Amino acid sequence: MHSSTVENYLKTIWGLQQRSPDSPLVPIGRVAEKLSVTPGTATTMMNQLLKQELVDYIPRKGVSLNVAGRKAALQVLRRHRLVESFLVEIMKLDWAEVHEEAEVLEHVISERLLTRMDQMLGHPTHDPHGAPIPTSEGEVPSQSTQTLAECSPGDYTLTRVRENRPDFLQWLAQLGLKPGTFLRLIARDSFADTLTLMVAEGPDQVQISLSAAKSLLVVPA
Ligand SMILES: [Zn+2]
Structure with missing residues (x-):
């Protein structure tokens, strides 16, 4: 290491x-x-x-x-994302509070422990924030890079949240916005810089800012 x-x-x-x-x-x-x-x-x-x-x-x-650098970078990312998954799935920590822990643990977890965690989790392909977990061979599952901020009104599935701030993640969770969630983009207000959404689990319409929408990766549903 x-x-x-x-x-x-x-x-x-x-x-x-x-x-x-x-x-x-x-x-x-x-x-x-x-x-x-x-x-x-x-x-x-x-x-x-x-x-x-x-x-x-x-x-x-x-x-x-270079090739060696990429391999090493992906090993760190694999450790980081598997640790986050483990903390949420097995240890039941909140998804908003695991990033900082993973920032530390990603540098110290042994390969043996990591393999065991991966097994216990059933070899997940994505972490709790929807980020793809590199395989032990250094392959990264591909992912759409379309953000909600670029989308026209329509139906989408949230695939990833590209932001680590705990308060932001807690706010998203309150709105029902987590990876895998279905959402309907109803309207864009380009003067107020806001988007109006319906979130699958929430009964009401919600508004989010354009800058928040830039952190949300989606695919058409
Ligand atoms: Zn993280």
Whole structure:
């Protein structure tokens, strides 16, 4: 296993690459911003990752994971997402409070323990937030990247919540919005920047902001 700092960089670079699949290199400034460190600190780290042969790094241009870096990043993500699933499904913690725990445990869980957790969970493909769990072979189930913010009125299934703030997740759960939930987008108000929805389990219409809708991935139902 790599140090937790290295693992966090790899995970972050992977996430940023996913967000802009068309640009081969992630600017160091974005990595630094995401990890709340100075660009200087991130640059120093890039040289370490380069030495450990985990990235391709071109100064002033950006960074991308090489095969070994990608593999290591996906192992961290697998641990993170399986831990979250375990905490919710087996230990019955609330889905809003497991991310921070997983941020710590993802760096220390042994392969043996992870395999056992995966078995107990019945080899889940997605975590409690709907994020795909990479397989032990490093394959990631593909997922639609369409957000509710981009959708026209119609019927959708919520597939993933791409936000970790506990208060935000609690608010969503109160509205009945969790992965797997059916929802009907009734109207978009582009002046107020709001969407009006009907959620399968809730009797009433609810309004959510456009910025909240950007965190919700959906597929047509
Ligand atoms: Zn998480």
